[in-house]
Amino acid sequence: MDIKLTKAQIKEAAQQAFDYASTVTGGENAHYIPYLANIDSNLFGLSVMLPDGTAFNFGDTTYKFGIESVSKVPTAILAMIQDSPQGVLEKIGADATGLPFNSIFAILLENHSPSTPLVNAGAISACSMINPKGNSEAKWKAIVDNITDLCGSAPVLIDELYRSESETNFNNRAIAWLLKNYERIYDDPSMSLDLYTRQCSLGITCEQLSVMAATIASHGVNPLTGKRVFDQAISPKITTLIATVGFYQSTGNWLYTSGIPAKSGVGGGVLGVLPGVFGIAAFAPPLDEAGNSVKAQAAVKKFMNILGLGLMNGDFVTIAD
Ligand code: GLU
Numbered sequence: 074m075d076i077k078l079t080k081a082q083i084k085e086a087a088q089q090a091f092d093y094a095s096t097v098t099g100g101e102n103a104h105y106i107p108y109l110a111n112i113d114s115n116l117f118g119l120s121v122m123l124p125d126g127t128a129f130n131f132g133d134t135t136y137k138f139g140i141e142s143v144s145k146v147p148t149a150i151l152a153m154i155q156d157s158p159q160g161v162l163e164k165i166g167a168d169a170t171g172l173p174f175n176s177i178f179a180i181l182l183e184n185h186s187p188s189t190p191l192v193n194a195g196a197i198s199a200c201s202m203i204n205p206k207g208n209s210e211a212k213w214k215a216i217v218d219n220i221t222d223l224c225g226s227a228p229v230l231i232d233e234l235y236r237s238e239s240e241t242n243f244n245n246r247a248i249a250w251l252l253k254n255y256e257r258i259y260d261d262p263s264m265s266l267d268l269y270t271r272q273c274s275l276g277i278t279c280e281q282l283s284v285m286a287a288t289i290a291s292h293g294v295n296p297l298t299g300k301r302v303f304d305q306a307i308s309p310k311i312t313t314l315i316a317t318v319g320f321y322q323s324t325g326n327w328l329y330t331s332g333i334p335a336k337s338g339v340g341g342g343v344l345g346v347l348p349g350v351f352g353i354a355a356f357a358p359p360l361d362e363a364g365n366s367v368k369a370q371a372a373v374k375k376f377m378n379i380l381g382l383g384l385m386n387g388d389f390v391t392i393a394d
Pocket of ligand 1: 364
């Protein structure tokens with residue numbers, strides 16, 4: 074079916090979704106990272122960006138929050154840019170674990186594989202893949218430059234969050250060394266873990282995340298800067314990873330009910346991609362039991378349902394002025 078939308082309709086749907094989700098309560102801030110436990114639970118933002126750079130922003134969309142697991146998306150893209158989509162498939166994998174984001178059991182169950190760059194194990198492995206190997210500062214620069222290209226503006230390290238995570242990331246330390254044991258770490262394990270922890274501690278805004286989402290939806294071209302950030306062949310690969318594991322063990326439920334591939338982080342951020350149509354981001358700190366933001370989920374789902382859109386619907390969607 075052909076679906077013709079106007080920008081006014083999209084703006085109105087986003088406003089309605091924001092208003093609705095503002096009334097949704099429940100969930101709790103992530104408690105296992107001290108910094109996140111203390112963030113104001115009432116913050117809430119929703120941002121939509123179209124492929125022509127048109128932006129719709131509601132609420133706290135310029136507040137810098139911890140990007141956390143959403144950082145797994147840009148670094149998976151960077152590993153695909155520097156190596157290849159096939160290389161990421163062979164070195165890390167592209168399978169859902171069906172288990173929590175920090176599961177050690179998943180590594181053992183999946184024949185010693187990190188499964189996907191979008192869970193902790195695979196993300197630490199992806200950090201180890203980044204070039205130039207053995208040079209922490211140069212690798213860090215590559216990771217941050219890539220996020221800057223995807224967002225059209227730079228993220229900022231939240232030092233307090235980085236310290237907070239570094240002092241408490243015992244489970245991730247175990248993952249890094251277990252992966253080393255199974256030859257799934259392609260650089261120094263401690264350096265790879267530190268880069269992963271640092272990238273999770275980057276502060277990002279809802280507006281920036283919506284630009285990153287729109288860059289993926291626009292097959293690698295940043296709608297704000299016009300820069301081609303990655304080859305268009307990477308776009309369906311990263312969107313597939315997001316669709317299969319973006320919401321951890323509740324990913325199937327999410328895609329079934331919302332229709333949009335999306336990646337969440339325990340900082341409360343959600344990044345959603347409807348290929349060729351738009352990028353969307355939402356942010357609110359309280360999380361459900363799987364670690365996904367309650368309000369952000371409500372907002373994105375409502376937006377999709379109002380517009381009657383869905384990745385699997387098979388519709389041809391056009392947006393007019
Ligand atoms: N830095 C967090 C961790 O490694 C990220 C988890 C997430 O956002 O899912 O536990």
